[in-house]
Every structure is written in C-alpha cells, then in structure tokens.
Amino acid sequence: MIEVNRQGEVWVFAEAEGGELSDVPLELLSKGRELSDKLGVPLGAVLLGGDKIAPLADTLIAHGADKIYMVCDAKLDHYQTAPYSHVICNLIEARKPQIVMYGATPIGRDLAPTIASAAKCGLTADCTDLQIGDHKPPGDDTVHKNLLFQIRPAFGGNIIATIVNYDRWPQMATVREGVMVMPESDESRTGEVVECEAGLDDIEVPLEIIESVRREKKVNLKGARIIVSGGAGVGGRDNFELIHELARCLGAEVGGSRAAVDLGYVSHDHQVGQTGTTVRPALYIACGISGAVQHRAGMEEAGKIIAINIDPEAPIFQVAHMGIVGDMNVVIPKLIKAIRSGASITQGAAD
C-alpha cells in the first residue's frame, strides 16, 4: 500500500501477448486520458514482455499515453502471475501512481487481485465506468476530493455500485472489455519511454508452461455493427437456424442470451451480457430474449434495439426502441423476406 499521493500518475496496464496489444489497453487509454486530464497528471502505460514489445510503445503513445514504463525480460515473455505481479508491485512502490487500471480479461483478473493483495490496496472488479468525484465517509466530516469512482454492476447486474478507496492507494480497478470507447490513433502524439529493470534475477517462476494454444476468435461480437441474438424463447436448436439466417442476410454477427447458451442453442463465444461480451452495435435485434438484467447490462448501449417476443410483458421491450409482439418463428421469415426485397428496391433506386 502507498500513501495518498495527489501528484501520482494514472496508469494503464498494457496487456500484450505474443508481441501484440489487445484492444482493451487501448480502450483503457481513452478513459485514462479523460481521468488524467481531469486530475492534471500524466497518463502512464505499463508494458511488460520479452524482446518483442518495444514497437508497442509507439502505439500506446499514439492512443493517448504520455509515459511508457517498459520492462523487457525473458521471464516476462509469456504472462505469468508471479513475475508480472512482482514487477508491477515494484513499479507501484517506486513511482506511486494514484490510479492503476487493468482490462477485466482472464489475465487482468488474475494479475490485478494478486497485486492488490501484495500491495494491500483496494481493487474493484469489472467496472463499466470510472469517474472522478468527492466522497464523504458516513459519520466523518472529512471530504476526500477527486477520488476514483469505480462504477460496476453487482448482484447479478441488479444494482450499480460506486466504490471508492480513499486511504490505501493506489486506487485500482479492472474494466470490462468493450465498454470504453476505442480512441483514435494520433501518430503525431509524443511521449516518453522509460525503460525499467525487471529485478527478476532472484525470483523463481513457479509455473512451468507446458503448452499454450490460442485460437482465433471466430466470433467478433465487439466489432459487429449489427447483432442478431436469440434467447430461450427461440425454443430449440433447430429454430436457432433462423437467427443465423437473419444474421446472414444482414451481414450481422450472431449473439445469444445466457439462457440460449445454457440450453446449448449456441456456444459461449456468442454470449452477450454480464458473463458474456458487452456490445454496443448500431443495431441489436433480440429474438425470444426476455431481457433479464444480466443480458441488458451487455447490450443496452446499442444504438437501436429491436425486440421480437411473444410475451408483451417481457422486460426487453422496456429497453427496446422498436418491437414486435409475436412468435419469432413467424416474424423472422417475414423480416428476412422484407429485408431481401427492401435491399433490392433500394439498389434499384440507386441505379
């Protein structure tokens, strides 16, 4: 734990694998930029890895970072909890940042709690928003100014909690993928690269990695402009083919509610919601999805939401912009027909 340090920087953990940055540290830089500007402190990115990471520093600077703390060591080539947490704890101890953010990825959710435990500081998981604000503890007249408001859904998405951490710093949070906007890259930005010692010579790496296999993600929900999702109301694996067909004719990605995934209609890669992917497409079509909070938490930021459900009381209609009350098995074929002919009409008009 470090003392409260108002001059401390805002840091982002720049998760990288195989010499490539994932999307989430870049998303974090957009939020980090906003927070550090508000606090009037530099925005730092912590970049760890083997010998392939040096070129990534420029990408981080172009996306908003002022300082890159770069640590290269063979023991950091592949992510492992112990050496990564050791290096970052030392950096925190030495440079006393006031805020450290991590992506709520499998790596971030393994690393951040380990660091929080070692540093004896607070950590809030899976934040969907971060703000700067003041906090007055109950029964205490002290107002703690300019704290990090760590905002997250809790209790299965039924409440939104704002968490603060005012006495044991740094203030740390993991942030859900896809909820922060990806910043534009600006090649003209300049920044400083600070090369730091790993200090791992005496550290034993406890895990031996026998095999490591990464598969290309076949489903790209986060990047999709249109998503067609099905829920339990689809009624069967065969009926789910209709969802795929509608998606194909719109050039859309296929999503599913947790219920649809649990019922085996579609694989977990497609799951939208609290325990799946958070999406913000231009158009989201929810078919046979009742709209449990866990699902809504992952899609309510969509530009336009269309709900098709046989139950007029389904909560999904309350977040939808457009809706059809009816059996999706009847409605979707009509939709497909209308879209196909509608598209040809538009084309005809353009000629």
Added chain:
Amino acid sequence: MGYNCVVCVKQVPDTKRITGEAMQEDGTVNRAALPAIFNPEDLNALEEALAIREAHGGTVTAIAMGLPAACEVLREALYRGADRAILITDRRAAASDTLATSYILSCAIGKLQADIVLCGRQAIDGDTAQVGPQLAEKLSIPLITYLEKLDALDGDTITIERNVGNGFEIVRAKLPVLVTVMDTANTPRPPAARRIMKFKKARSCAEIEKMAEGLLMGDYEDYTAELQAGEVEKHCARLEEKGLLIEQWDLDYLEADLSWCGRGGSPTKVHRIQSVVLKGGEYKEYAGDDTGVNELVASLIKDHTIG
C-alpha cells in the same frame, strides 16, 4: 500418497433466478426474497477435490466464511462427500471486502496444511473472481486460475489445463498450489442419500445457540428439551461425538490481526448503490404481420441502419 484438499465455499443469493416475487414495484430487486444457494462454481471446486480424493486418497475439507446460516452450504458439502466442514464466523469479519476476506481465509487455511486449495472461479453475487488470487498471494503459494481439467497429479507435481479465454494453457507446478475452478471443468455429483441421512443433523455451535434461544425452532426437528434447558455445551459435545459438529472458528481462534479484518480492514468502500431501473424511452411497436414487418424494415433502411 493422499492429498489434503481445502475447498472454499460461499453461500450466495441466487441472483440468476430473479423471479416476479423478487421484483419490486419500482423495478428493483428485493434481495431478501432471493433464496440462498451454494455458489455454483464452488460446487465445481468441491467436485474437483472429491475426484482427487477418489483417485489418490487424502481428505477434503470445506470451509465457509459468513453468518451461521452459511452452515447450510457446509452441510451440502458434507452430503456430497466432504470429510470435514469448518465455518468461519465472527461479527468483526462483517463487511469484509475481498482483501479482508482473503486475509481471514488465509489465516484459517494456514491452520490446515493444505496441499491443494480449491476455489470456484467467482461467486455469482459479486462476480469479482478476486478472492482466489488474493488468497494465493496471502498464502504465498502458486496461483493457477481457470482450471478446466486436472491433467496429472504425481508426487508433489500438479499439471493443469487452464482456460485462458481465447485458448488454453497447460501448466505444471509444485504443491502446494491454489486453483480456481471453472464451471465447465466437471459436473458436480449430487448429494448422496446416505450422507444426507447422516449429516442432516450436523450443526455448528452458533446454530445450536440459536436453537437454544428458540430462534430456529420451526426449522429444526432436533430442538430438544435439553436445548430448551439451555444446555448448549452438552449438546455440542454430543454432536461432536457423533461426528456431526460443524467446527466453528472465530477471529481470536485464527489469531487474525483485526486491523486487516472487517470494514476497517477493507480498503474499498461503498460510495453509492443505485438500483437498476429499466429505462424507458422512445418506443414504437409494429404489428407482426407483413405490413408491420415491411414498415419496420423500411424505417431501418430509411435511416441507414441497414441496407
């Protein structure tokens, strides 16, 4: 050789089954109306431990931190095959965040000489997935998150396949280790009827005290004249003789540093809680017939959402 497995289990409100009864008029959730259940992924952790005992021998200890009501999940662990159940309960542990919780659990596990500590990946009430990693750090043992499959356990070496989201990794480590277990790792066995018969009367001292005060009268058939007479200790001793006493540890027994426990030991504080209320906005309904569908599609094409 056998392995001593310690499984951390948590009693949680069933946030995934929010039915009409739990929904309040204003669209928020009445938490008290939700049933308390065994955290789902902790069942997977327990199953993994039971499978290790079956294959290699050893013991399975289930440990829960919470109110005396959490004994319900400990009994459930006994029904499913755990050898021993320990409740950590203490008013001074209330309002612990994940850091304080992992500290208290580490004090308890420090007394148990565990070879393998197993936790569910995360609990469905907080979904933080933090206690497992923090507990490993506090115990200074290697952390292996997201266990998908136990590949091998040989002497003091464990080999595990872990699910890293976009693929998998096979890692090897020397015991002791802490693993967090995914819900996809296994199918938890159901409670055994024979064990239910045996352990349904297993109780912790805190429960027995409540029974003696008559507070749990309706819930327990074994509310006896002995208890009515306030003879709690005698009753506890009899349960212990029969192997039916759920051990109960408090912070004094754990020799925990109180400054790291409970609200005071928790760096994270709640600034505000807001209920999620369904947002209402502009909404247009279309008919499910050809006319309605065509109208809807036409409006999407018109504003360039599609086409």
